[in-house]
Amino acid sequence: MGRSINGRALDTELSGIRQISNLIPEYPGAINLTVGQPDTPVPEGVKAAGERAIRGDLTGYSHNAGLPELRKIASAYYGGKYRFEYDPYTETVVTAGASGAMDAVLRTLLEPGDEVIIPVPIFAGYEPLIKLAGAKPVYLDTRPTGFVPDVEQLESLITEKTKIVIFNNPSNPTGVMIPQDQMDSLAEMLARHPVFILSDDIYSENTYGVSHTSFGKYPALRDRLFLIHGLSKSHSMTGWRIGFLFGPADIMNYVVRIHAYNTICAPTPSQHAAIEALGGSATAPDKMNEINLERRSIVLDALHRMQLPTVKPNGAFYAFPSIQEFPLISKDFALRMLAEAGVAVVHGSAFTDYGEGYIRISYARPKAEVRLAMERMSEFVEQLRRNR
Ligand SMILES: Cc1ncc(COP(=O)(O)O)c(C=O)c1O
Structure with missing residues (x-):
């Protein structure tokens, strides 16, 4: 046997986001617009609750599915806001971030040879998990439809091998949210097909003027729907590792076992802090959104002036x-913009091959930085055009 490892692990690549962000220290003064996390601090009440848990020795293992009190508040908070009902004891699991939820569901459901439909371009986290399970990603190209999954196109991809359809709403990397009427049509179509639905709604609290519609509000989907929420993006709690998974009791019964053998339980001090995040600090995302809305305007106005086609993100x-007018692949565009203009963004191809020809700008940075980055980018783009 020698030292050979699992072939699927051998084929697993490092995230493209890190490929760029690891280079940033080599360019002093570069502005980092690669990050997938808010820059606003964790709410004071949440920090205090975490501290109290540590000082009070509330740091042992919790129930595998999470502290019952946290499950109750999470089920009530998200369920109340997005119009769904999942039992806190049998249908709610606290996971180590949204990533932990994705992993537990996919490993519970997938068998080798299964197909999983993913609307692309999409967050890079799903593809490796699907492939590690021996399943096959099937790509729904959302580029022609403004990054919103098209109902007919999606239906045409469903075969007897299709096990799961994944959604990420609002989307990373596009920021686009599926409109309410499109959600109605998708739900109506999906109700006619025996597939599982996994909706990663980690950005549901990060929205601008349009509220998020959850697949959870459609009763016809309930017995095969899994919903992911979490505190990484809503409360800047990326390193605290708190996610929530909601799903039907008969299957969650198995999901919690997979989750348990992977992590035993989500970090307990973080779970205590999470009770405060969804209680006393539940309005923290509103403040964050107000700040990010101004930043979004700076970026969209600048991109408009640069004449780079951009679908308006509302989450x-x-x-x-799009950077398709330039004779450069997106990775070279990103590398050159970092080296020549001191602005770091992520190449679109980090979000599956369907992201080629685009770049992702994360604007969760101070306004002055965002403004300066856009000025630099504008000069860079002009220079590229001049040298054509
Ligand atoms: C769409 C999406 N899902 C999941 C995650 C991972 O979230 P967490 O840090 O809670 O595991 C991210 C992080 O960027 C994301 O963008």
Whole structure:
């Protein structure tokens, strides 16, 4: 046997986001618009609750599915806001971030040979998990439809092998949210097909003027729907590792076992802090959104002046402009913009091959920085055009 490892692990690549962000220290003064996390601090009440848990020795293992009190508040908070009902004891699991939820569901459901439909371009986290399970990603190209999954196109991809359809709403990397009427049509179509639905709604609290519609509000989907929420993006709690998974009791019964053998439980001090995040600090995302809205305007206005086609994002904190006019692949565009203009963004191809020809700008940075980055980018783009 020698030292050979699992072939699927061998084929797993490092995230493209890190490929750029790891280079930033080599360019002093570069502005970092690669980050997938808010820059606003964790709410004071949340910090205090975490501190109290540590000082009070509330740091042992919790129930595998999470502290019952946290499950109750999470089920009530998200369920009340997005119009769904999941039992806190049998249908709610606290996971180590949204990533932990994705992993547990996919490993519970997938068998080798299964197909999983993903609307692309999309967050790079799903593809490797699907492939590690021996399943096959099937790509729904959303580029022609403004990054919103098209109902007929999606239906045409569903075969007897299709096990799961994944959604990420609002989307990373495009920031686009599926409109309410499109959600109605998608739900109506999906109700006619025996597939599981996994909706990663980690950015549901990061929205601008349009509220998020959840697949959870459609009763016809309930027995095969899994919903992911979490505190990474809504409360800047990326390192605290708190996610929430909601799903039907008969299957969650198995999901919690997979989750348990992976992490035993989400970090307990973070779970205590999470009770405060969804209680006393529940309005923290509103303040964050107010700040990010101004930043989004700076970015969209600048991209408009640069004449780079961009679909207006109404969620998350990303813009995803097209750079197809330039004879450069997106990775070279990003590397050159970092080296020549001191602005770091993520190449679109980090979000599956369907992101080629785009770049992702994360604008969760101070306004002055965002403004300066856009000025630099504008000069860079002008220079590219001049040298054509
Ligand atoms: C769409 C999406 N899902 C999941 C995650 C991971 O979230 P967490 O840090 O809660 O695991 C991210 C992080 O960028 C994301 O963008």
